[in-house]
């Protein structure tokens with residue numbers, strides 16, 4: 001009988017050790033900036049802020065210009081707080097900026113992408129909650145952007161063009177039949193349209209397709225001011241292989 005009890009005792013000791021380990025870790029985080037202190041919507045929003053490339057343009061903590069060459073405006077400045085004071089109606093104004101984007105008239109390459117249908121309404125509200133909390137560190141790392149595959153994920157290309165550029169994601173508000181689906185980045189059509197890496201580069205640097213006078217239509221964001229030349233070349237090489245070119 002005793003021989004059966006020994007392993008159980010060992011397991012109990014092991015569980016005890018793990019539990020003590022966890023408690024040690026938790027108390028460490030609580031005393032620092034702890035993710036556990038933030039409401040669920042702020043935590044969710046912080047994850048989405050990194051995952052959907054907001055951080056690439058607006059910077060860590062929404063502080064705009066950063067090592068990541070962000071060109072998005074600060075989301076914590078006094079000017080921002082004056083434009084969007086706290087309140088339900090300004091929260092919905094923020095949701096509508098995220099949904100519809102903002103095309104910068106004098107510099108197309110410094111536009112805010114539209115996320116209509118890519119982010120759900122609830123996700124946009126979570127991000128707004130995160131912005132309202134002044135974009136704290138919730139323990140989500142900024143995605144690395146070294147390899148082409150990294151860049152493809154860090155810049156959220158996969159969110160709009162699908163993993164491996166498979167495409168098929170709807171451009172929910174587009175009226176023009178040629179633009180109702182976000183293009184795949186491989187396959188016969190893509191190869192016919194974009195015949196060289198130079199052509200792909202131009203699309204990436206300048207952004208693509210804007211439907212006049214209609215809100216909520218997605219357009220291809222311009223990445224020339226966000227990615228370094230090296231990151232742009234790597235992501236071009238990466239997508240060039242899609243569909244076995």
Ligand code: HEC
Pocket residue numbers: 049052053054055056057058071072073074075080083094097098102103104105110111112113115127221222223226
């Ligand atoms: C490719 C770069 C880029 C990405 C990615 C990006 N933004 Fe922006 N964003 C901008 C630029 C540039 C502007 C300013 C546009 C203008 O003023 O015409 C802007 C404007 C905004 C504004 C309005 C700020 C103001 O003061 O008017 C909000 C809010 C915002 N972005 C939130 C987000 C969120 C949330 C995400 C992620 C879902 C995101 N952005 C992703 C570039 C970006």
Ligand code: HEC
Pocket residue numbers: 113114115118151152155156157158159160161171178179180181182183184185190193194200203204208209218219220221223235239
């Ligand atoms: C917010 C959504 C979104 C994100 C993020 C995004 N794109 Fe796009 N992209 C689009 C849309 C929408 C179009 C084309 C609109 C149209 O012509 O109908 C487009 C067009 C393109 C085109 C031109 C395709 C063609 O057939 O003409 C290329 C190439 C491209 N994107 C690559 C990328 C890469 C690489 C990334 C990441 C660095 C990226 N995109 C990130 C939405 C996005």
